[in-house]
Structures are given as C-alpha cells and as structure tokens.
Amino acid sequence: MKKKLVIFHPAIAPYRIDFFNSLNEHFEASFYFEFRNALEQSFDQEKLRERQTFRSRYLKPGLMGIKNLRLEVWSILRREKPDLVFVSEYNLLGLLVCLYKILCRRQLGIVTVCDDNLAMASGAGVVKRLTRWVMLHILSGVILVDTKVKSWYERHLPYKARYLFFPIVQDERIFRERLSQALPYSRELTERYGLKGKRVILYVGRLAKVKNLSLLLDTFKVIHDLYADVALVLVGAGDERNSLEELSARYQLRDVVVFAGKQEGEALMAHYNLGDIFVLPSTFEPFGTVVNEALLSGCYTLCSSVAGAACLIAPGNGACFDPKDQKDLEEALRMALSRVEPMREVVVKRNLMADSYSTLMASLLEQLDS
Secondary structure (H helix, E strand, O other): OOOEEEEEEEOOHHHHHHHHHHHHHHHHEEEEOOOOOOOOOOOOHHHHHOOOOOOOOOOOOOOOOOOOOOOOOHHHHHHHHHOOEEEEEHHHHHHHHHHHHHOOOOOEEEEEEOOOOHHHHHHOHHHHHHHHHHHHHHOOOEEEHHHHHHHHHHHHHOOOOOOOOOOOOHHHHHHHHHHHHHHHHHHHHHHOOOOOEEEEEEEEOOHHHHHHHHHHHHHHHHHHOOOOOEEEEEEEEEEHHHHHHHHHHHHHOOOOOOEEOOOOHHHHHHHOOOOOEEEEOOOOOOHHHHHHHHOOOOEEEEEEEHHHHHHHHHOOOEEOOOOOOOOHHHHHHHHHHOOOOOOOOOOOOOOOOOOHHHHHHHHHHHHHHO
C-alpha cells in the first residue's frame, strides 16, 4: 500500500515536473501550490500541464497579505491525513506544518526541500537561522540540491533531521526525446542565425545584472579576436538586454552575438541543440537548473563556482570558474573550444550528465521509505 504524501510548494516550474511526477507515481500524493506561476519568472502553465501526471490544487492567499501564512494547511492536513508532508525552504508555512505535527499528529513525517547554495546556507540571516533551527529539530529530513551544502549541514547542523541529496535535475529520457522532436526547428534557427561553420557558445536564463552577462560579453570579445569561427547565443529576456546589445555593438560583435529572447517548450529545446559550449557566469545563483539542461543537451558546460549546480560538473563534461575573474573564464573557454568542431549539421549530442535521473531518484525514494 502506498504511503500518503501531501506536497506544499510555491509554484510549478518546468524543471520540477519530472520530480513531482515521480513522487506522484511512488506515493498517493496530493499537490498544493501557493502561486499559479513562479514569482521570479513566469512559465507557460498550459504547456506544463501537458507534462503533469498529477492534479494541481492552489492554496488561498496568505492571511493579512503575508504570503507564507497559510492557515488553510491545517484543514488540509486534517482532511488528507498524510504519512508524509513536503514543504519548501524555512518559512511560516513550514512552521505551521511543524506545529500541526506537535499538536495533532506526532508521527507525521515532514521533509523540506531547500535550494540554498553554500553561501546562502552559511550566511543566512538571523530570522532564517532561527526558523531553520526550530524546524530542524522537528523535521524528518531535508532534501538539499548541492553536495557541498549537504556536507556543511552535516558538520554545522547536527540536529534531528536527516540530510538527503537530490539536485534539481530532469529525466534524461523525456528531455532528450524533446530535443529530438525539436531538431527540425533547430535547423531553421541555424540558417536564421547564420551558425553554419560556427562553434556556438550558449547562455540560457534571465538577462539580469546578477547573471553577470557583461563579463561573458567582455570575455567573448577577447575569444572572438582569437577564434573567428565562434558565435554567442543569448536566450532570455530581462532588464539588461538594452545595455548588453549596446555593449555588443560597441565591441562590433552584432554579426556573431544573437539575442534570441525568452524561449519555452520546443523553441527552448531547439536552442539547446545549437550549443556546443554552455556558460553560466552568475555572481549569485542558488542552484542554476539550466546547467542540468545544458548537460542533458550535450553542451560542454562552464559553470560559475558560486552556483549550486556546480556539483553537476564532473571530469569530461565541463569546468567551474570564478565569476569575478575574467581571465579564469577566458582560460576555461579556450580549453572548451579546443574540444569542439565548427557546426556542420545540427544533431542531438551525447548526454553529458554524470548521473542518471533514475539513479538519483531511486536513491532519494529509498531514503524516504526507510
């Protein structure tokens, strides 16, 4: 008989769907979301629903406008009578679930999913440290997305909760099938962007200051002076687009820097097929889900050392670099370019993820069941 699971989570994002689908298959699961779309960036929810195997329910707004003060969770827990509850991070909603356990159902298991990178975990503010301290004495477990953070928790927070590792990754079988389906569009884009005979450096994400894309353009200018057959494709939208376009024009790179705009679904898959090398240069990045997507797409990946997703980089699939050191990125790009040939034909490249989704998920479920 399946255990009963209730999941409280902020919103549905594309990189969590496989994870939620797996939980829905393993447990008798009910899903409750706080918001109908992610707060930092919106996604096409209609397309995401096509990939879901679970039903989405939505919580009422927080009491007095306080987003995590969702008293409704108590009535849900009384009605659902779950064996296990998933919450997100350390906040008022999580504290309410913990209080329910203490007052109403001592045997209830509670697990929080925490996306912190090492700097966020070790440098938490007073309120977060206090909330975390309280919850870690009540929680059954914490799912952490970064191996370095898990090690830090084990050293510095030896409390009741068990610390589990599961990075934000997608099922490679599903993802790579979507890459294959997008190949005809990838070939159209190759012609449109003039990428035939080029080695393509790719970025996917918001065009925001924290993403450090001015460093990427500064570095690309140096690289382009050395290698005439390189092109840079920037996929995403944001406040920095105008300044980045101006910088590209100042460097006389308009012909080899593509601003593709925000892409989702098949169009995003088609753009991943174009990349030979992927760069995530962020100066702040809790995880960086695009790193997993790039590796699944076969892109040799250069990842900022501050991103939690740096834990996905392994010998042969990429390298980490200091996002404040242009020389470090230059050196990493030169090394990466030595590994790739100019584009002749767009194909689905070899999967570069070191660990499979099924292996990581099976390990997590085994620990949750024990």
